[in-house]
Amino acid sequence: MAELPDARPSADDLTAGEDLCAFIDASPSPFHAVAEMARRLEADGFRRLDERDRWALEPGDAGYVIRDGGSIAAFRVGTAPAAEAGFRVVGAHTDSPTFRVRPRAEVSKAGYGQLTVEVYGGPLHYTWLDRDLTLAGRVALADGRVELVHLPGAPLRIPTLAIHLNRDLYEKGLKLNPQLHLVPVLSARAEGAGLADLLEGVVDADVTGWDLVLVDTQPSALGGMDRQFVLAPRQDNLVSCYAGVEALLDTEPGPATQVVVCNDHEEVGSRSAEGAAGPFLEDVLRRLIAAAGDADPQSLPRAVAGSVLVSADAAHAVHPNHADSHDAEHRPRLGGGPVIKTHASQAYATDARTLAWFTARCADAGVPVQHFTNRADSQSGSTIGPLTATRLGLPTVDVGNPLLSMHSIREQSAAVDLLHLVGALRQHLVHA
């Protein structure tokens, strides 16, 4: 086995780790994540395009487009036509497991005022107990505006049942029925405790609709020995969104057109207008070709055949207390660099050619690389890579930074891995 890379973060790693924490704290919902990515892109001269407009682009032009608030595609037009040089795409997702406020949210039980929520994706339920919670997302107003909201303070909490009232907990484990046991408490009195009361003073018109989710209020932080760990929520998959945008901001135009696409709805299967199984990326690629003045219907399939998609999503780091949960030869470690994921049954889209591509880009960047496959007797999740590969026929490699506590309210990664991933993605974007 090769020598292990150093886990101690450099000054640059700590700066990047703190910037990631700021990015995550500014991104409590997919809509906020997209707004924060747009802000960073605009600050670097990327121009916002509207899907309703006719686009016209020159080589080297940099821009971005947003679909329905939760998905974003940023690009830099290549110096060669896409039909000749293809696309270098990075894919990630903006959403994370959480709980979504229902349309008729207010309930009262045993005199308490509560808000009812639906499970979004696959959160580790018990990690949301006894946390100081608030709401974030977007609201539609009676006058037609849509506004992002992130409520101040910690108005909500899901209390645990005391051990004294749950005596067989140690023998039977914690069983939580999401309909009954995960309803956040807003007030000890039902009167005057509703969503409208919470939003009073936050928005200046009547609220007629909402996409609001529960979020933790504890700020992200660096911790562990030498502050080597990033301790933060939503690292699946805001780490990859952050790394993709940072890589794109850092690169010069290359021959290939560079695209970073971050889709909503991955945690619930990606089947939506803005999800990775929908037409968003295909629409953007098609328009990037047409906007450069190429009307040949053969150009999209030609470009796709010469493209590579790096699908970046969190990877399972080996857990010291559960090391046997991984195949013995495929145990990614925190601080060991980006992980390439392969799966014989195509839950990951990686193949020999795309694995070789990403391995070479890690070598170009001087960063270590690790491997993950499932144990033969267990199934882990899938990601956007196979969906995009299936829809568009893009040659795809599934990768991601190693993560502990995946789908917990608070996850753990290594600060040194962040610049590793940014470096590898940058090499991918510029490589001919």
Ligand SMILES: [Zn+2]
């Ligand atoms: Zn993910």
